[in-house]
Amino acid sequence: DTGVSQNPRHKITKRGQNVTFRCDPISEHNRLYWYRQTLGQGPEFLTYFQNEAQLEKSRLLSDRFSAERPKGSFSTLEIQRTEQGDSAMYLCASSPTLGGTEAFFGQGTRLTVV
């Protein structure tokens, strides 16, 4: 399967703990995106990379959130000092730089903060 891969699929953590999620995009895709989706809502944009450069960040992305894409391949999203309001589905997507605007989504990581 050469789609976007996200790990873990589910994460339960206690409030105040740090969590890290990983996303492996489609191999030839230069652009990588993180979104957050809560129940009954559409995905909300968090941040976007082109290769290893983080080019856009949403105002939703508080200073407890950090994302990296160190070699322009996989990406990690870390949430420090988790809060119950961080419970959501975290989606990763990728797209090629050339050839269109279609973004391909992974199945997401569901975070539950207890």
Place this chain on the structure above:
Amino acid sequence: GNSVTQMEGPVTLSEEAFLTINCTYTATGYPSLFWYVQYPGEGLQLLLKATKADDKGSNKGFEATYRKETTSFHLEKGSVQVSDSAVYFCALMDSGAGSYQLTFGKGTKLSVIP
């Protein structure tokens, strides 16, 4: 800022009924428009897209036409099937403004009954 408004669900239809899901948008630039679908237990998949005014996107019997004058991109299908039961998201990307983030509507849940 950019925004997408979809008709609220849930929508319940009998098999072979006609489907319309309304979508209107607000954008600062000239966006590309998308419909994404999320089947139960699966990730978001692109259903169709249109990149300029009067373009019609189509896929799997679904259609939507980019109407700049009414800022709309309504999704239609002439005869729905049980397998079309899913959540449908309208989205825009305003890449002309230098942003590659998708802005999503809240989603419309469709249930098709035999």
